[in-house]
Amino acid sequence: MAIRKIREEGDPILSKVCRPVEKMNLRTKILIQDMFETMYNAYGVGLAGPQVGVLRRLCVIDVDGEHPYVFINPEIIEQSGEQTGEEGCLSIPGMCALVTRPEHVKVRALDLKMEPFELEADGLLARACCHEFDHLDGIMYPSRALEPIHPVDQEGEADAEAEAAEEEKL
Numbered sequence: 001m002a003i004r005k006i007r008e009e010g011d012p013i014l015s016k017v018c019r020p021v022e023k024m025n026l027r028t029k030i031l032i033q034d035m036f037e038t039m040y041n042a043y044g045v046g047l048a049g050p051q052v053g054v055l056r057r058l059c060v061i062d063v064d065g066e067h068p069y070v071f072i073n074p075e076i077i078e079q080s081g082e083q084t085g086e087e088g089c090l091s092i093p094g095m096c097a098l099v100t101r102p103e104h105v106k107v108r109a110l111d112l113k114m115e116p117f118e119l120e121a122d123g124l125l126a127r128a129c130c131h132e133f134d135h136l137d138g139i140m141y142p143s144r145a146l147e148p149i150h151p152v153d154q155e156g157e158a159d160a161e162a163e164a165a166e167e168e169k170l
Helices: 026-041 123-135 154-169
Strands: 046-050 057-063 069-080 083-089 092-101 103-109 116-121
Touching: 026 057, 046 123, 057 092, 057 123, 069 116, 069 123, 083 123, 103 123, 116 123
Parallel strands: none
Antiparallel strands: 046 057, 057 069, 069 103, 083 092, 103 116
16 A cells, blocks of 8 residues: 555546446556545545545545445435534645535445445545545535635634633733
C-alpha cells in the first residue's frame, strides 16, 4: 500500500465528472487500499477517486475509524431532512464553511466484490456520502457553502476570544 498525493483545489481533475468502474481488478483493489491509507494518514473521513488523480466513480469513507466503507458507482436514491454544519475537505486543507446537506440518505453502490448493496446513513455519515459523491461529479463543497470558506480555526479563535471576554466580566 502507498500514500498517494491528494490533489488540491485548482487542480483541473477535481472539476471533472468520473467514469464508472466497469470491473474489479488488482489495480483497482490496490487503489482502494491506497485511498484508505491516504485518507487515514491525512486524518480525513472520506476520499474520492479524483482527489488522488483517478477519474473513476469510487470513494472510501470511515467517519469513526471503525466502519470503513467502499462505494463503487454510488448513487443517492433517497434523502430526507436537513443538517447544516461546518464542512471541510482534504483537497482544501485548513479551510471549512457551513454547508447544508440531507440528514438522512439511502445509497446504492457496488462493494469490493462488485456486488450491489444499499446503505442508510444519518448525520456525519450522510454528510460524508453527499460530499464524496459530489467529488465524483466534479463538485466541491464551496459551491454548496452558505458562506465563504474560512480557516478551520477561525471560529474556534473567535469563540475563545468571546469566552475570555465573558470571563473578564465576571
